[in-house]
Amino acid sequence: MYARLCTWKTILRICLEERLVYRGDFALGTLMRFLPIVTQIFLWSAIFAARSEDTLAGYTYHDMVAYYLLTMVARAFSSMPGLASGIALQIRTGEIKKFIIQPIDLLGFLLLNRIAHKAVYYTVATLPFAFVFFLCRDYFEISPDLPRVAAFVASLLMGFLLGYFLEASIGLIGFWFLEVSSLLFVYMLFSFFLSGHMFPLDMLPEPFHTLVDLSPLKYMAYFPAAILLGKIPAESLVPELALEAAWLAFFVVLSRYLYRRGLTRYSGFGG
């Protein structure tokens, strides 16, 4: 057990050092990522100005701006750039052999890698995030109680794990398809529009709203933001979080299953 902890610590340290090489570029990139939100703010301001009512699908203008900022936080947890394509590439090039030979678990190793990646990201990105949130502080007309904040934090952490195991599952399909880029593209397309990254999912008309509400994609962006903004009633918080945990368990089992089945199919040649 102690040896395993040491291994994890070493992996984390290596990944942390690797990620901190380009920190200046990183901070600037994070700040630039807020630029599209500027246009979104203007767009929604124009939309609200043209309407006679103050709210749209239950959102005031200030809610809407706060929503977009909060989805940025949620996406910072749940997005996994390069994970699925990286796994598929390792399968294709045969690099995955090293996980078969060495006593290291692929999914565990990559998870630690992501944790390190995210830890560095939050350390460097906290400043730009704090700066933008400070500038936009007037848009947050919320005073969440402790359970709501706890639910928000839980949804962010589960969002991270859900994003990881979902994308890992897509990458592991590479055992069968080798090239998953078109599959990944379909996932990205749906994830971009149906995770709530583009607009609050409450805007969707029926039956789309119910369908999207049941999908795991909403936990990637919409759900944490909606919790903090009070769009999820207090009594639904626990059932909703339980549903998220169920989706998470499903993708953990699925990725394990795919990895095990995939390895039996896999054949590596040469050095």
Add this chain to the structure above:
Amino acid sequence: MSDQPSYWKVFLTFARNSLVRDMTFRVNFLIQCVTSMCWALMNLGFYLLIFHYTAQIGPDSGWGKHEFFVFLATTWMINSVVQAFFMPNAQEFSELIRTGGLDFALLKPIDTQFLISFQKVEWSSLSNFGVALVLLAYSLWELTHRAADPLVINPAMALLYPMYLAFGVCILYSLMISLAATSIWLGRNQTLYNFWFYITNFSRYPMEIYQGGFGDPLRIVFTYLIPILVVVNVPARLLAQPISSRDSWAPLAAFAVVATVGSLLGSRWVFKRALLSYRSASS
């Protein structure tokens, strides 16, 4: 035989070569076409959702559903042309500088800017041009056949619209080639695409939405300093809101011509200056 190469013939060769390469992997080409069309359609879905809640974008701006769809179609057309002809080349240019491959381009007896701007054509990007044409035709049909105050398209509009589309493409090209040229100074410019996306993001909406203490300076900067707001706004407005009495857009349309010429000359200057600083990366 003249010493001057025939630029048109060279361009046609580039275009043909790219098409041959695309047709070698036909399924891949088809998938690329379908995927870029899917993004466009999803985007359209987003705006349909918005117009489910509001009659127009901005109070009294005149950008109702179908007017805005003309705007959207214009954005897609300009972007698809830029993506088909210039985007792959600008990305390649940064790579040429880093690897020292630019040496070979400099040695060729043809204008370097022409060579690196047109070498590759990504034909699949033009699929969005087709989608845009359909959307444009549909929106114009709706606008010209509405009961109240139907739109009348006159020959001048039909002539000026494609002209301003071309101007828009020229402005975006100038911006892109200037950005790509900066990689000569920076060594490598991997964030080029990101930066490009973030900047052009501002051009995707009618300029009326940029209002208020923060919006007015933003609008002025992106209209007169970096003229990306005129790229789509002028042609779209020309077609969708020709008789707007709110503010006369004629000065803006005239400025668009100046901006196009200025951008092209400016980018040419930046490109030449950047080339002077080029120190080959090879041994």
